[in-house]
Amino acid sequence: MTSLSDPSFTLHGVGVSSGIAIGHAHLISHALLEVVHYQLPAHLIDDEIKRFSDAIATVKSDLELINDSLRKNAPAELGAFIGTHLMMLNDKSLSESPKSIIKNELCNAEWAIKLQMDEIVEQFEQIEDTYLRERKQDVIQVVERVIKVLLGHPSLSSEQQTSALQQERKLILVAHDISPADAIQFKQHEFAAFITDVGGVTSHTAILARSLNIPSIVALQKARDLIHDGELIIVDGKQGVVIVNPDKSILTEYKLRQNQWELEQQKLQRIKSTKAVTLDGTNIDLFANIEVPEDVVSAKAAGATGIGLYRTEFLFMNRREMPDEEEQFIAYKKVAEAMNGAPVVIRTLDLGADKQMNPDTVIECANPALGLRAIRYCLAEPQIFHTQLRALLRASNFGSIKILIPMLSTLAELRQTKLSLERAKASLRKQNIKFDENIALGGMIEIPAAAINAEAFASELDFLSIGTNDLIQYTLAIDRTDDAVAHLYNPLHPSVLKLIAMTIKAGEKLGKSVSVCGEMAGEAKLTKLLIGMGLRQLSMHPSHILSVKQQILHSQMSKLNKGAKKVLALTDIEKIEPAVAKFYSASNLRLKPRH
Numbered sequence: 001m002t003s004l005s006d007p008s009f010t011l012h013g014v015g016v017s018s019g020i021a022i023g024h025a026h027l028i029s030h031a032l033l034e035v036v037h038y039q040l041p042a043h044l045i046d047d048e049i050k051r052f053s054d055a056i057a058t059v060k061s062d063l064e065l066i067n068d069s070l071r072k073n074a075p076a077e078l079g080a081f082i083g084t085h086l087m088m089l090n091d092k093s094l095s096e097s098p099k100s101i102i103k104n105e106l107c108n109a110e111w112a113i114k115l116q117m118d119e120i121v122e123q124f125e126q127i128e129d130t131y132l133r134e135r136k137q138d139v140i141q142v143v144e145r146v147i148k149v150l151l152g153h154p155s156l157s158s159e160q161q162t163s164a165l166q167q168e169r170k171l172i173l174v175a176h177d178i179s180p181a182d183a184i185q186f187k188q189h190e191f192a193a194f195i196t197d198v199g200g201v202t203s204h205t206a207i208l209a210r211s212l213n214i215p216s217i218v219a220l221q222k223a224r225d226l227i228h229d230g231e232l233i234i235v236d237g238k239q240g241v242v243i244v245n246p247d248k249s250i251l252t253e254y255k256l257r258q259n260q261w262e263l264e265q266q267k268l269q270r271i272k273s274t275k276a277v278t279l280d281g282t283n284i285d286l287f288a289n290i291e292v293p294e295d296v297v298s299a300k301a302a303g304a305t306g307i308g309l310y311r312t313e314f315l316f317m318n319r320r321e322m323p324d325e326e327e328q329f330i331a332y333k334k335v336a337e338a339m340n341g342a343p344v345v346i347r348t349l350d351l352g353a354d355k356q357m358n359p360d361t362v363i364e365c366a367n368p369a370l371g372l373r374a375i376r377y378c379l380a381e382p383q384i385f386h387t388q389l390r391a392l393l394r395a396s397n398f399g400s401i402k403i404l405i406p407m408l409s410t411l412a413e414l415r416q417t418k419l420s421l422e423r424a425k426a427s428l429r430k431q432n433i434k435f436d437e438n439i440a441l442g443g444m445i446e447i448p449a450a451a452i453n454a455e456a457f458a459s460e461l462d463f464l465s466i467g468t469n470d471l472i473q474y475t476l477a478i479d480r481t482d483d484a485v486a487h488l489y490n491p492l493h494p495s496v497l498k499l500i501a502m503t504i505k506a507g508e509k510l511g512k513s514v515s516v517c518g519e520m521a522g523e524a525k526l527t528k529l530l531i532g533m534g535l536r537q538l539s540m541h542p543s544h545i546l547s548v549k550q551q552i553l554h555s556q557m558s559k560l561n562k563g564a565k566k567v568l569a570l571t572d573i574e575k576i577e578p579a580v581a582k583f584y585s586a587s588n589l590r591l592k593p594r595h
């Protein structure tokens with residue numbers, strides 16, 4: 001734990017979600033990665049065994065203390081979870097066997113417990129029962145705790161841990177990296193902020209962090225090494241700045257800024273039920289992107305008038321078996337019903353690249369972003385695709401569902417997809433199961449090849465949705481998850497803007513709707529440009545809807561069209577950026593809502 005007299009320092013990264021958080025660091029441990037092997041002389045073995053026993057005793061008493069105080073008002077699952085860890089720690093295989101390893105192999109305690117853990121984990125992996133097999137994660141977590149103590153990592157005292165667990169709203173997660181599969185689990189918690197050493201602005205981890213609606217910063221390089229558990233930190237998500245152990249004056253200043261930010265957010269609530277219409281009467285659809293059915297609540301609370309992108313792959317994560325048709329049907333139906341007839345665009349499975357089911361079932365390819373991902377994977381696994389299409393079709397009977405295909409690059413893929421859809425429809429007809437016979441089929445335009453050939457895609461699809469996250473990645477050859485090239489990732493690159501413009505034009509020509517569902521859609525600074533370019537539908541994380549709507553309420557179409565035309569004529573980012581900034585007017589929160 002730190003006091004205000006601990007040395008203060010600042011770290012700079014890339015802010016991915018705005019807001020200010022002040023709280024205590026909670027390190028997501030990777031202690032296991034730090035374990036090294038070394039030999040000890042025979043006369044030091046008894047001391048090493050004692051060091052091991054002491055570490056076990058420390059972790060045990062920490063867990064017992066947490067367990068005792070939790071009983072008062074913590075959720076039951078949390079108690080059960082700590083109980084399981086205690087039970088494992090009390091088991092001889094973890095508390096005694098490593099001592100024999102230290103003795104026989106004359107090795108250090110960290111190495112001994114890691115060897116023992118590997119053996120136990122291997123045994124767990126042989127278990128048929130999925131639930132029991134998953135318990136290997138608990139073994140790993142307990143061993144992590146012991147290793148942390150052995151390595152002398154400063155950690156919260158038991159009391160601090162207890163109160164921290166109960167007040168997770170004040171915890172700031174500090175990690176080297178987090179996979180999207182890990183990040184999706186944070187949705188069940190209420191942390192104050194989220195910071196990582198690596199990651200790009202539009203990596204799926206960043207997208208999830210943004211959807212948690214808490215300040216987040218990626219690409220901090222050494223945050224996890226430099227910050228200790230329990231240290232007081234300030235996270236300024238807008239500026240991408242982390243201040244560790246702030247002094248009193250800085251703390252006061254940031255508390256003021258935090259209040260101001262919260263006030264601004266509250267003011268934005270005033271336009272929640274206002275229609276998104278420009279000053280000269282052009283209607284814009286503001287839809288929400290969701291990852292799990294429960295996100296519909298925040299989508300509706302933010303005034304979304306539809307779901308523009310439901311990323312179904314998150315239903316497939318953190319598990320070994322694929323969800324069956326019934327489980328998928330229930331999830332899709334839940335969203336369709338909750339939206340009460342409003343459009344719900346559900347994207348078929350976009351697994352691959354940085355989105356994997358779990359670390360053990362990674363789709364292996366030399367260059368994952370260019371490999372078997374999304375529709376390519378689905379077409380290669382027809383049974384998985386068939387199950388999802390049947391579930392989607394069945395759910396279409398309960399709302400206004402549209403199907404969206406990710407990563408299309410050729411018309412052949414689209415035609416094969418249509419055949420798969422027809423097969424799924426035929427199988428349902430055979431069983432007399434109802435579905436929407438005219439369900440709309442749309443395609444993501446997120447590969448330059450698709451944007452260049454957008455007219456051909458538009459002629460065979462009902463609607464197009466531009467995935468700017470991948471479109472930028474593939475156009476500029478910049479890995480969206482790699483912080484080393486994050487500075488080159490620019491949505492305002494003239495080639496990106498041209499591809500977007502080509503797609504909009506193709507939609508207009510063929511009378512097909514075109515939306516943007518990549519992160520660009522939620523950037524209030526770009527709203528006027530996108531509307532000026534002709535877009536009438538934007539889909540974004542619910543937390544961005546109000547700030548984007550505020551821009552629309554201030555917009556005059558005639559001016560935007562002219563401005564967008566000028567921007568599109570430019571070929572140099574250095575000229576494009578100031579031109580776009582001109583569009584973006586400072587927020588006028590005193591604006592009276594129009595109904």
Ligand code: PEP
Nearest residue numbers: 446467468469470517518
């Ligand atoms: C995109 O690429 O812009 C998109 C919306 O899809 P995802 O971020 O899930 O790849």
Ligand code: MG
Nearest residue numbers: 446467469470
């Ligand atoms: Mg994409």
